Amino acid sequence: MTAPAVDGVADVPVVSLRGVRKNFGDLQVLDGIDLDVHAGEAAFVIGPSGSGKSTMLRCVNSLETYQGGQIWVGDYLVGAERKGDRWVEAAPKVTAARRADIGMVFQRFNLFPMMTALDNVVSGMRMVGGVRKQAAERRGMELLDRVGLSARAGFYPSQLSGGQQQRVAIARAIAANPRLVLFDEPTSALDPELVGEVLDVMRDLTREGMTMMVVTHEIAFALEVADSVYFIDHGVVVESGPPSQVIRDPQHARTREFLTRVR
Ligand code: ADP
Numbered sequence: 001m002t003a004p005a006v007d008g009v010a011d012v013p014v015v016s017l018r019g020v021r022k023n024f025g026d027l028q029v030l031d032g033i034d035l036d037v038h039a040g041e042a043a044f045v046i047g048p049s050g051s052g053k054s055t056m057l058r059c060v061n062s063l064e065t066y067q068g069g070q071i072w073v074g075d076y077l078v079g080a081e082r083k084g085d086r087w088v089e090a091a092p093k094v095t096a097a098r099r100a101d102i103g104m105v106f107q108r109f110n111l112f113p114m115m116t117a118l119d120n121v122v123s124g125m126r127m128v129g130g131v132r133k134q135a136a137e138r139r140g141m142e143l144l145d146r147v148g149l150s151a152r153a154g155f156y157p158s159q160l161s162g163g164q165q166q167r168v169a170i171a172r173a174i175a176a177n178p179r180l181v182l183f184d185e186p187t188s189a190l191d192p193e194l195v196g197e198v199l200d201v202m203r204d205l206t207r208e209g210m211t212m213m214v215v216t217h218e219i220a221f222a223l224e225v226a227d228s229v230y231f232i233d234h235g236v237v238v239e240s241g242p243p244s245q246v247i248r249d250p251q252h253a254r255t256r257e258f259l260t261r262v263r
């Protein structure tokens, strides 16, 4: 007996971009991006500064609008909601709920300066999740433990190193069990000696099967943990595939040139 079919549900990507185009005025920033991220996949995005990587992540998370193509997150079209058999512009409430189901980690840690590490982690849970305070704090402590910071729960961001702040930011991003976590150069603002502790936390997340999109210049880390790598230049995917291919054996001159520059 074969296992019962689940109507192809397992095959629906968590994120799917098809021909995505985005411009700021005359500047074409995304010029027809195709990209898929499946459940449990860590998709890494590399490319020169200004190539559209942050803009792409921001479009997935409805922080930017896009002008062409489609971005699907599971069964919804980003920016739109279904009304009967039509798609209409998504209501702000719908967009906010969707955003709450996607974690995001930025280059600058973006913690609330007047809140302790624990309060930063649970803030989102209490506001959007409606979880009771005690349960939220228990979960917050578990999350801080997971990123190795339970002893720093009562510290304020100014009392933490950059690496510790970024680990708190990651704990906050995963607090609501999001379907997807986006990382935008999470280690670029850190002193070199603090990069490793943040990558360690990210490595754990990939092992736990978190679905992730990671923009980074940490090429050795991408080679180690990525399931797929997309090299983006001038708003197009120049090449993509497993890291063993894109990083070790790039087919395009632009990819090779970029890799020699960042390594
Ligand atoms: P990357 O993350 O790959 O460095 P970005 O997505 O941040 O690239 O930016 C891509 C291009 O879009 C850059 O030329 C940048 O200056 C431009 N850009 C980004 N955000 C805006 C904005 N809000 N308004 C105008 N131009 C922007």
Ligand code: MG
Residues within 6 Å of the ligand: 053, 054, 055, 184, 185
């Ligand atoms: Mg960027």
